[in-house]
Structure formats: C-alpha cells, structure tokens
Amino acid sequence: MLTSREQTRAETMRKIVRASRKLLTSKGGFTLRAVAAQLDMTAPALYRYVESHEQLMQLVAVDIDSTATEEFKKERDKQSAEDPAAQLMAAAVAFRTWALTNKAEFHLVFTNPEVDHNALLQTQAASGLMFHELLFRVWEKYQFPFPAAETLEPELVSLLCDPQIPIDMKGVPEELYGLVWVFMRSWAALYGTVTLEVYGHLDPRVVEHGLIFRAMIEDQAGVLGLTDELPRMRALIDKLI
Amino acid sequence: MLTSREQTRAETMRKIVRASRKLLTSKGGFTLRAVAAQLDMTAPALYRYVESHEQLMQLVAVDIDSTATEEFKKERDKQSAEDPAAQLMAAAVAFRTWALTNKAEFHLVFTNPEVDHNALLQTQAASGLMFHELLFRVWEKYQFPFPAAETLEPELVSLLCDPQIPIDMKGVPEELYGLVWVFMRSWAALYGTVTLEVYGHLDPRVVEHGLIFRAMIEDQAGVLGLTDELPRMRALIDKLI
DNA sequence: CGTTCACTGTTTACACCGTTAACTGTTCTG
DNA sequence: CAGAACAGTTAACGGTGTAAACAGTGAACG
Numbered sequence: 001m002l003t004s005r006e007q008t009r010a011e012t013m014r015k016i017v018r019a020s021r022k023l024l025t026s027k028g029g030f031t032l033r034a035v036a037a038q039l040d041m042t043a044p045a046l047y048r049y050v051e052s053h054e055q056l057m058q059l060v061a062v063d064i065d066s067t068a069t070e071e072f073k074k075e076r077d078k079q080s081a082e083d084p085a086a087q088l089m090a091a092a093v094a095f096r097t098w099a100l101t102n103k104a105e106f107h108l109v110f111t112n113p114e115v116d117h118n119a120l121l122q123t124q125a126a127s128g129l130m131f132h133e134l135l136f137r138v139w140e141k142y143q144f145p146f147p148a149a150e151t152l153e154p155e156l157v158s159l160l161c162d163p164q165i166p167i168d169m170k171g172v173p174e175e176l177y178g179l180v181w182v183f184m185r186s187w188a189a190l191y192g193t194v195t196l197e198v199y200g201h202l203d204p205r206v207v208e209h210g211l212i213f214r215a216m217i218e219d220q221a222g223v224l225g226l227t228d229e230l231p232r233m234r235a236l237i238d239k240l241i
Numbered sequence: 242m243l244t245s246r247e248q249t250r251a252e253t254m255r256k257i258v259r260a261s262r263k264l265l266t267s268k269g270g271f272t273l274r275a276v277a278a279q280l281d282m283t284a285p286a287l288y289r290y291v292e293s294h295e296q297l298m299q300l301v302a303v304d305i306d307s308t309a310t311e312e313f314k315k316e317r318d319k320q321s322a323e324d325p326a327a328q329l330m331a332a333a334v335a336f337r338t339w340a341l342t343n344k345a346e347f348h349l350v351f352t353n354p355e356v357d358h359n360a361l362l363q364t365q366a367a368s369g370l371m372f373h374e375l376l377f378r379v380w381e382k383y384q385f386p387f388p389a390a391e392t393l394e395p396e397l398v399s400l401l402c403d404p405q406i407p408i409d410m411k412g413v414p415e416e417l418y419g420l421v422w423v424f425m426r427s428w429a430a431l432y433g434t435v436t437l438e439v440y441g442h443l444d445p446r447v448v449e450h451g452l453i454f455r456a457m458i459e460d461q462a463g464v465l466g467l468t469d470e471l472p473r474m475r476a477l478i479d480k481l482i
Numbered sequence: 483c484g485t486t487c488a489c490t491g492t493t494t495a496c497a498c499c500g501t502t503a504a505c506t507g508t509t510c511t512g
Numbered sequence: 513c514a515g516a517a518c519a520g521t522t523a524a525c526g527g528t529g530t531a532a533a534c535a536g537t538g539a540a541c542g
Contacts, residue, residue: 005489005539012490032529044530045491053529103354111352111440113344128442159446184443188453191442192433199352201369201432202425205400212429246510246518253519273500285501286520294500 013049015039020060025104032056054114061115064105068098069126075240076134084137085229086236089217091134092190093240095127096213099194106198110191128187135183135224144225147178156181182223189216210241254290256280261301266345273297295355302356305346309339310367316481317375325378326470327477330458332375333431334481336368337454340435347439351432369428376424376465385466387419397422423464430457451482 019038023030032043032053050056075094079086099106108115139146149157160177193216197207206212217237221230260279264271273284273294291297316335320327340347349356380387390398401418434457438448447453458478462471 042492048490107354110442113348153452155450156452159444163444184447185453185456188434188437191437193429195436196429196432201351203400203404206425209396211394211397212426215426283521289519
C-alpha cells in the first residue's frame with residue numbers, strides 16, 4: 001500500500017526519467033537543468049530524487065532497455081506463438097531496426113562505458129532474457145544439436161552450470177546446459193553485427209541494404225537447425241526489414 | 242622543407258595530441274585546461290592549433306588508431322612472413338588484448354558516436370587496412386573458396402566492385418571481388434566479438450577466459466580454409482592470449 | 483486540534499567546462 | 513628596419529553538475 005505522497009513521488013520519478021529520455025535525443029542535450037525545466041522545476045530539486053547525473057543516466061538506460069524490449073516483444077507476438085523461428089526473426093529484426101533508428105539510445109544502453117552493465121544485467125537484462133527464452137523455444141521445436149558437456153572446456157561447463165547472468169533456465173535439466181553456450185554465441189553474433197552496423201565501421205551501403213545482417217541471420221539459422229526454414233525466413237525478413 | 246616555425250608548431254601539435262591521450266585515461270578527464278596545463282599553457286592557446294574540443298578528439302582518435310595498429314603489426318611481425326595464418330592470429334589476438342586493456346581508447350576510436358567514423362575511415366583506417374591485407378595473404382596461400390559474383394545479391398556485387406572504404410585491392414582481378422565479401426564478414430566477426438567483450442554484455446567469466454573469442458576464431462578458421470591448421474592455431478593462441 | 487517534523491521545492495553559490503575577444507610580445511619577411 | 517604573421521596571455525561569457533541554506537506544505541501524533 002502506497003501513501004499518496006509515495007504515489008506522487010513515484011510519478012515524478014517516472015516523469016524525470018521520461019523527460020531525460022526525450023532530452024537525450026534532442027539537440028539541446030541531456031542536462032539536469034533541461035530535465036528540471038521540463039517539469040517546471042529547478043535543477044537542484046532533482047537531487048531529491050536522484051543522486052547524480054550519472055545515476056539518472058543509469059535509470060534512463062534501464063528504462064530504455066525495458067521499453068525497447070517491449071517493442072521487440074510486440075513484433076515477436078505478431079508472429080504465431082507456435083512458430084518460434086519466425087518470432088525469433090521478428091525480434092532480431094526489431095532489435096536491429098531499433099538500434100539503427102535510435103543510435104543515441106542504443107549507445108547509452110549497450111556501448112556506454114559510464115553505465116555499469118554488470119549491475120544493469122544483474123537486475124534487469126530485459127532484451128537478453130527475451131532472446132534466451134526465444135532461442136530455447138526454437139530448440140524445443142527443432143531440437144538442433146548442441147555440444148555435449150564433455151566436448152567443452154571444463155571452465156566453460158562450470159560457468160554454464162552456474163550462470164551469473166539471469167537466465168531463465170528453471171526446469172531445464174543439467175544435460176542441456178550445452179545449449180546455453182549456443183545461446184550465448186547467437187547473442188554474440190546478433191549484438192556484434194548490430195553494433196558494427198550502428199557505428200558504421202563498414203561500407204555504409206552494406207548497412208543500408210542489411211547485407212551483413214542477413215548474412216549473419218543465415219549463419220545463425222544453420223546453427224539453430226533452421227536450414228529447412230531458410231526460404232521462409234528470408235521472405236519474412238524481406239517483409240520485416 | 243619546413244621552416245623552424247613550422248617545425249616547432251608541428252611538434253607542439255604532437256605534444257597536444259599526446260597529452261590529450263594521456264589525460265583520456267586519467268581520472269581528471271580530458272579537458273582543454275588540463276591538456277594546456279600539461280604543456281605549460283593556458284586553454285585558449287590551444288585554439289591556435291585546434292578548432293574545438295571535438296576536433297581534438299578526432300585527432301586523438303586517429304592517433305590512437307594508428308599507434309594501436311603499429312602494436313598489432315609488431316605482434317604480426319613476430320610470426321614468420323611465410324605464415325600468414327599465424328600472422329593473422331597474432332594480429333587478431335593483439336587487437337583483442339589491446340581493446341580489453343585500453344577500453345577508453347577503444348571506445349573513442351570504435352564506438353564513439355561523436356567521432357565521425359566515415360571521415361576517419363576515408364583518410365586512415367589503419368587497422369582495417371591491415372586486416373584486409375592479412376586476410377588477402379591468407380587466401381593467397383590457402384586458396385579457400387569464396388562466393389562467386391553470380392551467387393551474390395547484385396547490389397552487393399556492385400558495391401564490392403567499387404569499395405567506398407580504402408581497400409588495397411590494386412592488382413586484384415575483378416573475379417576475386419567475392420573475396421572482399423569474405424573479408425568484410427571476417428572483420429565483422431572480429432569487431433563484433435571484441436566489442437561484446439569490451440562492453441561486457443556477457444557473463445564476465447566468458448570474457449576472462451577468452452571463450453567466445455576462441456570460438457569466433459575457430460569459426461573463422463573454418464571459413465578461411467584453416468581447418469587443417471587449427472591445432473597449430475589453437476596452440477599459438479594459447480601462447481599469445 | 484495544534485505541534486512537530488519530514489518532505490519537496492526554492493535561491494544562491496561554487497568550481498569547472500568549452501569558447502570568444504582583446505591585448506602583448508616575439509619572430510619571420512619584404 | 514617596418515610591418516605582418518604568429519603564439520601566447522588575461523578576462524569574460526554562458527553553460528554545466530552539485531552543495532548548502534532556507535521556506536512552505538502536508539502528514540503524523542500527543
């Protein structure tokens with residue numbers, strides 16, 4: 001139960017974060033005075049809600065992460081729930097499109113050294129969790145092969161059995177922990193490709209036409225047992241991209 | 242021929258960039274006043290050499306890129322010139338090690354939205370050029386297969402024939418332009434993996450033990466016709482990492 | 483019901499930032 | 513040798529994040 005004071009406080013908190021987000025992409029820049037002005041306040045008042053400019057950035061990062069993930073989920077859910085492959089593609093494309101459209105926000109959440117990603121990951125890692133869950137459902141349907149624990153480095157096995165990142169592996173038997181390795185590698189491929197595209201360390205036309213992104217998807221499709229589905233996936237991506 | 246004035250000017254220029262680099266990683270932060278203090282000057286004096294703080298950052302970025310590449314080349318050249326595979330591995334490991342050790346500098350050069358990468362790429366893209374050259378020499382020796390122009394999207398073919406990024410393809414016949422696509426994808430894999438490691442969007446222990454990096458290298462070894470060399474490469478990486 | 487006190491805002495101020503303008507001395511050049 | 517080009521200074525402006533002191537307002541309690 002919240003007192004009325006706590007309620008208004010929480011709401012101001014939300015307004016602060018929302019205003020900060022808006023200013024992040026505006027040309028004026030994300031300054032405390034600008035944020036305060038949006039709420040008809042003065043800058044020092046913000047210190048009643050936030051410890052520092054940096055901590056506010058952290059809050060904004062978490063907010064962006066979770067609302068962006070909402071977007072991805074919306075795209076995912078436009079595909080049939082019985083078609084995890086299509087859902088995965090839709091989410092991946094949504095991730096890429098969002099990143100390329102909102103570079104400043106992507107930068108804040110995914111490649112900002114000032115943001116403590118580990119702390120962020122511990123509490124929420126909305127997008128990461130979502131992709132892991134999707135990948136698991138793809139495996140449930142297609143049963144693609146994954147490395148047995150015996151073939152992996154012992155260090156790797158031990159850390160896969162005790163994941164430090166919140167992975168929703170409840171009800172997954174120990175024998176399947178090699179799967180987590182596949183998931184990590186898929187995430188690495190997606191994240192790496194999108195980051196490369198966002199920062200443009202590549203011929204811009206390759207980004208424009210989504211050529212490496214498509215190539216990466218095709219590679220991953222092979223890994224995830226979706227080779228037979230490839231023509232369908234290609235058509236889907238053409239539609240989504 | 243340089244007049245003595247031009248000479249001292251060029252030297253001050255170098256000192257400014259060097260001081261800026263040093264301050265970039267210091268806790269004090271990279272401010273014009275701090276840079277000036279390092280040269281026993283006042284901040285406004287820097288405007289005789291540099292248009293703005295942002296332009297100075299660009300210069301620092303270029304400097305970092307080129308000196309880091311020197312480092313990579315030094316590691317490359319510790320391997321036999323007749324062994325391009327080993328040279329490539331050495332350079333790739335050097336790139337990764339450098340990135341993880343100097344995250345602030347990596348961030349500035351490779352994932353800083355304020356730095357105009359395209360401009361940077363046009364003039365110098367020291368590291369990119371180096372990797373392209375290495376990859377070409379690997380192909381010369383191992384003759385790994387690459388996609389024929391006919392199997393690629395027409396947009397892709399046309400942009401490969403007219404690269405916007407300075408690739409040293411002089412003397413390479415037109416039929417080999419499918420190779421460039423392999424190169425781009427290899428670069429994407431390396432850049433993506435290293436960026437992921439640097440920003441830690443992954444279980445930190447996976448980074449610590451270099452597990453995804455190794456996995457990425459093994460994948461790329463397959464693509465680059467180095468499957469038979471893998472045991473040797475593995476041993477080499479163990480030594481280098 | 484009145485008092486107290488935590489809460490939420492204000493104003494003022496500080497140190498620092500990038501940057502501009504005006505001024506001064508030195509050094510090269512015609 | 514005169515004058516211009518250069519390389520530095522000081523002073524100042526508007527901006528930043530942040531700290532301290534103060535003021536009103538609403539909730540809680542005797």
